[in-house]
Amino acid sequence: MDEKIRINKPICLEHSSLKYPLPEKLLFELSEELHNMNKYPSGGDYLELSTKLADYAGVAPGNILPANGSDEVIESTTRAFGNKLILIPTPTFSQYEASADRNGFSKKLVNCLQGYDYKLNYNDDDLKEASLVWICNPNNPTGESISREIIKNILDRSAGIVIVDECNYEYLGETVADLIDKYHNLVISRSFSKNFGLAGFRLGFTIASPKNIIKIARYCQQFRVNRMAEIAGIKVLKYLNYYKEIWQEVARVRKQFIAALHQINIMAFPSKSNFVLVDFITRENTKSVWQYLRKEGVYTFAAWEDEFSGLENHYIRFTIGTRQEMDYTLMLLNQYQKNNPI
Template identity: 60%
Template sequence: MKPIEKEKIFLTQSYFKYPLPEEMLKELSEELKDINRYPSGGEYAKLRQVLAEYVGVNKENILPANGSDEVIEIVSRAYKGEVLIPIPTFSQYEISADRNGLPKILVNCLRDGEYVVNYSTQQLKSASLVWLCNPNNPTGTRVPREKIIDILQRAEGMVVVDECNYEYLGETVIDLIGKYENLVISRSFSKNFGLAGLRLGFAISNPKNIKKLAAFGQNFRVNRMAEKAATKVLKYLNYYQEVWEKMKRVKDKFVWQINEMGFSAYDSKANFVLVEFKDKEETERVWEYLKEKDIYALPGWEDEFSGLGDQFIRFTIGEEREMDRVVEVLSDYVKRN
């Protein structure tokens, strides 16, 4: 008899780990017969309209992209100059700055277990590009609306608010794009709708900024399947909303259980949870113990993050049985140590 393989639990990349709607997948598979054809390209008029209706703006406010990573790259190329990055945060802001030879200032915003964006007036005056991730990756921290407005008012350059986890947070500053000319927002279909493999993101801003950004993107920047998928997934918004609520419950339960063990789990508003341990040595022991039990999470020394210390591990929120297994293994670790 063939031995039963142990389930491997991957909680590294922060993608959508729940099943996708079967009918949606069936509809999308029917598009495969046309993959010999090019996507719309250029204006992407229909896709822009679909995305605009979803977020409540005009299609002239939308620029579709090959994932939010391309939004980051396009913005970096369009607004060259000094870049402000609030660490610890998503590493692509720093990587894109380096790739384009841009000077950068990494501002430490994490002190005593609390993440607070603390750009100085001088930094905001000198920077051409200011990054904000809301909720922040990897801490999952909410950046208050009043803080974002304060930065928009004080910044001389462009302010980009990465809202890739908007659907979990439920807060946005899209309504401010008409008031602040220096505001660009980035969104994604990867983490919230399960399309990470198709790569679909988009920028939201005033038409003038969108036109400028478009000049730095490729003509066929969104592939045909991603273009078709956007329309199809939004037909199943009720399903996704139910899953998002379930994920929040699983996440909150996980945070409480981790804190009860004596570790420090951050109050996350995203689909992941950052856990802080005593020091690097303990973090390495925990990480190795999890791997021995076929559980894979993302330690702070990985290149997913800019400025995150070695005493952290980030866990993507999976299905409840997966998170219960993580808690079971960590509880066993605590008993043994």
């Protein structure tokens, strides 16, 4: 094993949270807030936070509903609109389906993967019948993006609400937030977990028309965002330049990781996110690679874990870690491929 890139602690490439440290100054600012933790958050309306988030997303504060992670956006939007039929494009993030099941709502899973192409292929009858339609952009776990034209086409053809999960917007750099006034059936979900490294704080937000915000808020608790998460959300956007450099580095490392895998004949999807889905062809190979990586201290999500809906069992998803972590992972995969060609 190459000593130069040996890493002594486990490398967690499972959840797609940010693998870089938070800005030191932000941590200092937050530590100074600890003595205020005997107070409630700012009383249900979260006005200052909503105004900051609205500025960031390019919409009005009335279009914003802060949430306890985008998981809460998923749950509250499902409860507000999902009572008739929920359309879910697979493979995708598991919580759309889990939320439908928790609430006893009907769901239809629509397979959108053809070869290595993820294409939304909802038909007109389903779009007319559904009260809630999911789009994950870029999609988890394939990492592929859905074009603005396709999203507009689905919005035009849908009788119900279309929710676009933009929790990895910062990596993709494309949004449909500017369409919120035009399409009253559009709801958008955003997160601070993946891109700003605030997964532990649980902070996300909904973007929607003020009318839909009121409907969704009925299913949320008054103090759903805790005081520290509220303050973190207000302060973190000052450090946008720090994060932008990280997002660019993630894109570079991702590109090199995919290219290096292709060089050793391992197929990876062309991701626009901070994770990469890799095809190990059979379940047996997949299990064996996954176990080997774990034994060597690299933790990844295999297709059969709870993170995914409708993913066949021959894939592993790698979150993009630091350059050193990904070099180490590549070295292991190279070794594996030499000894047991896939």
